[in-house]
Amino acid sequence: MPSIQAEVTNVATNRPQAVKSSLWRQSIRKLLKNKLAVGGFAVVVFMFLLCFVGPLFSPYTDNKVNMTMMNKAPNIHHWLGTDKLGRDVLTRVMQAGRISLTVGIASMVLSVFIGTLLGAIAGYYRGIVDQVIMRIADLLLTIPSLPLLFIFGALLSEWKVPTDYRMYIVMLILSLVGWPSLARMVRGQLLSLREREFMQATIVLGLRDRRKLVNHLLPNLVPLLIVIATLNIGGAILSESVLSFFGLGVMPPTPTWGNMIDAANNMIDFQERPWLWVPPGFSIFATVIAINIFGDGLRDVLDPKQKR
């Protein structure tokens, strides 16, 4: 269904500007009242600025190995100390954040795209298409995601995938694991939406399937998708960190928060040099918590029915 695919992206980009009036303004106003969510958002923005703008102000971005500066504790020149190759930890945390956040967002976008597309097709057309898609989703859901990620990661190492490409493949893997639960949710929503009276009205008006799906059903899903997408970023960052921590994700020298915490695997580093693993660990913690708090706030505003 290449045409549907094209239309889906079309909606994703067109929607916000088409529906920018009162509904959205109302939601934003409500969101601003939730102090916790605003705080979460502020932290997320801060992390983004830190990671994407911060390195521009650092004198150590070349990542040169400096034998004279190995494993130095935090000091006036290196605010968070240096690692075992004499590289500035703060700079590396910021650069790692770029990768981690990018991987998180990219895999979120991909899994939301796949999940929405497949979920929508399954929910709208039902029958055999639904069966096939949902059984595949069930299959992926039954396998615990960590072992699955490990297997994929191990395969990558086995196939000697160049480290430069690993980042992109990790994104792919994460979204492959992420889409089934999303597809289920989208399908469930669609199944209930398509029985609503306004959908009957679209049949009466003689609209085409594609128009019904893209113009009438998907806009109703946008709030749900925004919430899920936000919460998904946090999950993806975590998964990427886990993979990289175990040396199966993005490989050094490319830094990510996950492979930086790998330092904690070393007993001496863990006990004597907390500056090596606390900053990346704290970054993951702060970012994921902030994203989740913000996502919860978003859900309360956009999808009040789900609130407990």
Place this chain on the structure above:
Amino acid sequence: MSTHSLLHIQHLSTYFDTDEGTVKAVDDISLHVRPGEIVCIVGESGCGKSITALSVMGLIEAPTGRIADGIIDFDGQNLLSLSKNHLRSIRGNDIAMIFQEPMSSLNPVITIGEQMSEPLIIHKKMNKKQAQKRVLELITQVGISRPEQIAKSYPHELSGGMLQRIMIAIAISCDPKLLIADEPTTALDVTIQAQILDMLREFRSQSDMSILLITHDLGVVAEMADYVVVMYSGKIVEEGEVVELFANPRHPYTQGLLRSKPIINQRQKELYSIPGYVPNPLELQESCYFHERCEHCMDICRTQEPPLRDVENGQKTACWLYEKEAAVHV
């Protein structure tokens, strides 16, 4: 008013297969709608009047529902045998429909203007600009001021009465030959009801559009109909010209319906109501389906189904009371 019929339903049967058995929601009914005519289908809830409308629209959903038999002839073509694409080009274009609940019949996240322009773009092949212009005209035509503002608003921002006007505007936007209105005023205030009905009548006289009006409200029938069809338990029990039928109701059910309507300035001690309940559609036996509630029930009513026969002046009724040969049996 010409004599050929625009919509001719012949022996339509719509069944629903449930776990307990087959429900004959609409059982072998036939009716005509002539160009420019307003035909009302009246009956209690569950008598099959809405299902008749949905059958015409092709909205009976498999696998539970099916049209077991019959022909729905619209403008010379059988709607039941048309391809999906062909049917789509008729829906919204030649046949339009208004639903009972205007609040839920519009998509909550799309602006009124966008929803109104859709059928224009599809059926009338207008471009966005033309459609927008036409939308504003239509909004004004259904008596709403500030069309620009309304077109930009979302359904939840308008009242039920306004939304029903919008629904009508959408329905008439492609100049349909037939408008099916399924209880269009039931969900609205009485004052708004009158306005909506007036509007429908006006559009009918302007464009010679036929209306198939489904209602349980005899006031609406008296106000609107040219021809009335009374349904009971999936069957037509009586039909005729509106004046004739109101003056001389033949079938005991129709008589009961007319008697149970409150009359202003005549306060009775107790309002009349037809005794008993609508029979369970799963337990229907060969009989007159109304016999348990009928004052004039005879032996034959319990065992044989009365056919729909001409009585007088084109009025038809399905009741053994008017069957000459039946009288012999009693």
